Amino acid sequence: MAKIKKASESLTIMTNIVLPNETNSLRNLFGGELLAKMDRCASISAARHCERRVVTASVNHVSFNHPIPEGGVVVLESKVSRAFSTSMEVYVDVWSDDPINQKKIHTNSGIYTFVAVDEFNRPIPIPDMVPETEEEKERYAAAFRRKELSLILSGRMKPLESVELKKLFQEPQEPTKDKK
Numbered sequence: 001m002a003k004i005k006k007a008s009e010s011l012t013i014m015t016n017i018v019l020p021n022e023t024n025s026l027r028n029l030f031g032g033e034l035l036a037k038m039d040r041c042a043s044i045s046a047a048r049h050c051e052r053r054v055v056t057a058s059v060n061h062v063s064f065n066h067p068i069p070e071g072g073v074v075v076l077e078s079k080v081s082r083a084f085s086t087s088m089e090v091y092v093d094v095w096s097d098d099p100i101n102q103k104k105i106h107t108n109s110g111i112y113t114f115v116a117v118d119e120f121n122r123p124i125p126i127p128d129m130v131p132e133t134e135e136e137k138e139r140y141a142a143a144f145r146r147k148e149l150s151l152i153l154s155g156r157m158k159p160l161e162s163v164e165l166k167k168l169f170q171e172p173q174e175p176t177k178d179k180k
């Protein structure tokens with residue numbers, strides 16, 4: 001597919017209030033509720049990028065760094081971080097926003113993989129993606145390693161078949177000295 005899209009074209013922002021039925025016994029947003037919100041937000045980014053139906057293939061990483069309290073405002077922001085052949089990585093950032101005290105803290109991030117599918121649920125090619133900002137470039141550069149790790153963890157790739165991931169564990173080679 002020849003089309004190339006910018007990361008920013010898939011930007012999706014969702015803003016919600018945390019309601020009592022979404023909280024845990026500590027009256028903070030329940031982790032599973034947050035995961036569902038992140039999946040929804042990320043799936044819209046993926047569909048915006050490929051203009052096709054998408055399915056979640058894997059949730060590669062989620063961090064829970066700060067709780068989000070009941071009554072608080074939760075803001076989710078997602079963008080495609082790299083497009084492969086039929087799959088794409090989507091990065092989701094989450095903030096807890098307190099509009100009264102004007103405090104916004106980054107509480108979570110998550111990395112999802114989506115696959116574009118046809119009407120028979122078969123994977124189909126997607127447009128390429130070009131990163132523009134420094135953050136987009138950093139996330140793009142590391143995405144191939146994360147894809148390999150996800151494929152290894154799901155049993156779809158043998159560790160020795162990886163290319164980028166394997167490089168992380170290889171000792172740097174001493175430059176060979178010229179023999180006289």
Ligand SMILES: CCCCCCCCCCCCCCCC(=O)SCCNC(=O)CCNC(=O)[C@H](O)C(C)(C)COP(=O)(O)OP(=O)(O)OC[C@H]1O[C@@H](n2cnc3c(N)ncnc32)[C@H](O)[C@@H]1OP(=O)(O)O
Nearest residue numbers: 043047051052055056057058084085086087113123150154
């Ligand atoms: C027109 C637009 C309107 C928009 C309008 C509004 C938008 C609104 C959007 C709402 C969107 C709803 C979003 C629902 C989101 C769910 O909730 S979906 C439900 C949960 N997910 C599922 O049920 C998926 C079940 N799994 C499957 O169907 C198949 O395993 C898959 C994912 C399609 C893959 O099929 P497969 O035959 O194994 O295909 P395969 O060729 O091996 O792999 C395809 C690609 O996936 C990659 N892949 C597969 N598994 C993994 C993994 N674990 N890790 C990393 N990569 C993987 C492969 O590496 C390959 O990548 P490429 O190198 O081609 O890029």
